[in-house]
Amino acid sequence: YAFYDQTGALVAPTLTGPVSTTIGPLSAATLYTPFFAEMPVGFQGSFLATVVSSGADAPVAAVSNNVNYDVVGDGTAAYNAFLAGALELEPTRFEAEPEFATNPVTDADGDPVSHTVTVTVFDQFGDPLPGVGVCVDVVSGPNAGAGDCGSTDANGQSAFTYWPNGTLGTDAIRVWVDLDADGVVDDGETDTLIKEWVLGEARVLDVEQTCESGSTETGDCTNTLATQHTITATLTDGAGNPVEGVQVLADITAGPNAGEAVVCTETGVDGVATCTYTDANASDGDTDTILVWADLDGLGDPDAEEPQAEVTKTWVAAVPLRVHAVSRA
Structure with a gap:
């Protein structure tokens, strides 16, 4: 009235x-x-x-x-x-939310974090209007191609939810509400939303050792007595994105070199850090157990919530060099 x-x-x-x-x-x-x-x-x-x-x-x-x-x-x-x-009743305007949002690609458990766009359509009296066609599409960014169409419900709303593929970056999301129901995108019928995907909350540590043969192993590895041993640790967010700037630490928890210092670096832009130590006490066949962890809280202790891995190193004596002499007349 x-x-x-x-x-x-x-x-x-x-x-x-x-x-x-x-x-x-x-x-x-x-x-x-x-x-x-x-x-x-x-x-x-x-x-x-x-x-x-x-x-x-x-x-x-x-x-x-x-x-x-x-x-x-x-x-x-x-x-x-x-x-x-x-x-x-006729649709005259709409609202799409959120206009801008930032989310990690994974949660603390390493699972993808979804994003939901909600569109509300209003009639000429400003009341929510059901039955209006709405399309939501990711037109650019790491998740380009995701999208769907639907109609507003009894509350005048239509929601679209999608999950990221794990790649960091910014999605541009186009919302189209067919206000005149002609199936054609007209002026005033679209809006663009922005979604920024950042590093996930989860932390996953993968550890490999460099062996005597030059190969890398995730479990036990064999090296010659009194040589240097190298461990490579890679820290990611659960979606495979490298985590930079985290100090990796390691302790020799058992074996002949228990308590010896292990020198580790921070993770680089590739999420990789290295830890090294040199055998000082082992005999042929002795084995060290090494705990490697990402020191997320900076306290220097391996807390339960910090990603960690345990590897073993077996030390062996050098193979004697055999010389075969050949006499010539």
Whole structure:
């Protein structure tokens, strides 16, 4: 419903547009002007009531007119009420959220973190409108190609959820609401949202050893007594993205070199750190057990929540060099 002055212009309290009211079955609504404190003093004009929607078996029976509660000084006004025919609801605008969001590609358990775009469509009265076509598409970025179409639900909303492929970067997401239902993208029917995917919260540590043969192993490895041993540790976020700038530490927890110092580096841009130590105490066949961990909290101790791995190193005596002499006449 709306109030109009004698020139046909909207006036307060419906200055910017009509206001809607829901009337239940076998009910009535009284629009008593003293409730409208914004109405101008001495207002003369008209009141137009429009049936927005009603069931076939529950039409609006009547709208009274020429009502005049002429009480001096209480802000009332005389007006005429006209009943128009049922009005078809039309989508006029929409809102898409969030406009910008930043999320890690994985959670603390290493699982992908989803992103949801919610679109709400409104009719000409500013109320949520069901049954309107909506399409959401990732048009650029690491997850380009993801998308789907649907219709607004009873709350006037349509939601689209997708999961990242684990690659860091920024997705541009286009929202299209077919306001005129012509199947063509028109001006005013689209919006662009931004989604930034950053390093995941999970931390995964992969450890390899360099063996005497030059090969790398994830388990036990054999080296010659009194030589240097190298361990390579790679830290990722669970989606395979390298984690830079984390100190990796290692302790020899058992074996002939237990307690000896192990020198480790921070992870580089590739997420890789190295740890080295030289055998000082082993005999042929002795084995060291080495615990390697990413010191996420910087306290220098391997906490339960910090990614870690255990490897073993077996030390063997050098193979004697055999010389075969050949005499020549």
